[in-house]
Amino acid sequence: MRETLKERARASETDGVELKRRTDDAVGANSPYSFITYYQTLYGVRDLLAPLVADGAVSVPPMEAPGESTVIEIYPAGTLRRLGAVDEGYKESTDEAAARRETILGALSAATELEVDLPASVRERALEDDGGDALDSVVAAVATARAAARGFEPSTEYDPREGCIYV
Incomplete structure (x- = not known):
C-alpha cells in the first residue's frame, strides 16, 4: 500500500x-x-x-x-509552532539545547490560555531528557488540554x- x-x-x-x-x-x-x-x-x-x-x-x-x-492525534512540533515557541534544536545534549527546553517550558505557560503548572519532578525530567521525549509528552498534554477546552x-x-x- x-x-x-x-x-x-x-x-x-x-x-x-x-x-x-x-x-x-x-x-x-x-x-x-x-x-x-x-x-x-x-x-x-x-x-x-x-x-x-x-x-x-x-x-x-x-x-x-x-x-x-x-x-x-497530536504533533508536538506543530503545537510549539502554533504557540510561537522554539520547535527545533532541543533534542540534543548541549547547553544550548537545554536552554531551548527551558524556553519551551516557559512558552507553554505564556503562550496558552491554560494554566500550565508542572510539578517540579516533571519539569526537571523535561529539562534533563536530552532526547526530548519527556518534553514532547508535556507539549502533547498541553495540546490535548487545549483541544479539550475547545470541545x-x-x-x-x-x-x-x-x-x-x-x-
Whole structure:
C-alpha cells in the first residue's frame, strides 16, 4: 500500500514523493507513511487504535463525537509552532539545547490560555531528557488540554475522512 501511495504522489502535481493529508500541511507534519512515521502509523492504527474503536472503547474526533475516552492525534512540533515557541534544536545534549527546553517550558505557560503548572519532578525530567521525549509528552498534554477546552473542535484545516492533528 505504501508504494501505491508513493506512485500516486509521483503521478500527481504535488511537490513530493508522499501525499499529505490536509491536516499534515496545516501543521507542517510529515506524511503518515513517510519513512519517519510509517511504522508508528501502521502499528498505531492497526494494532492499537482499530481494536479500541471496534470495541467502542474510545472515540476519535473529529470523525466521531468526543466520548468518555477520547483519542486524538497530536504533533508536538506543530503545537510549539502554533504557540510561537522554539520547535527545533532541543533534542540534543548541549547547553544550548537545554536552554531551548527551558524556553519551551516557559512558552507553554505564556503562550496558552491554560494554566500550565508542572510539578517540579516533571519539569526537571523535561529539562534533563536530552532526547526530548519527556518534553514532547508535556507539549502533547498541553495540546490535548487545549483541544479539550475547545470541545475537540479542530483549529486547523482537515478532511473529515483523514482526521485532524490537534495543536
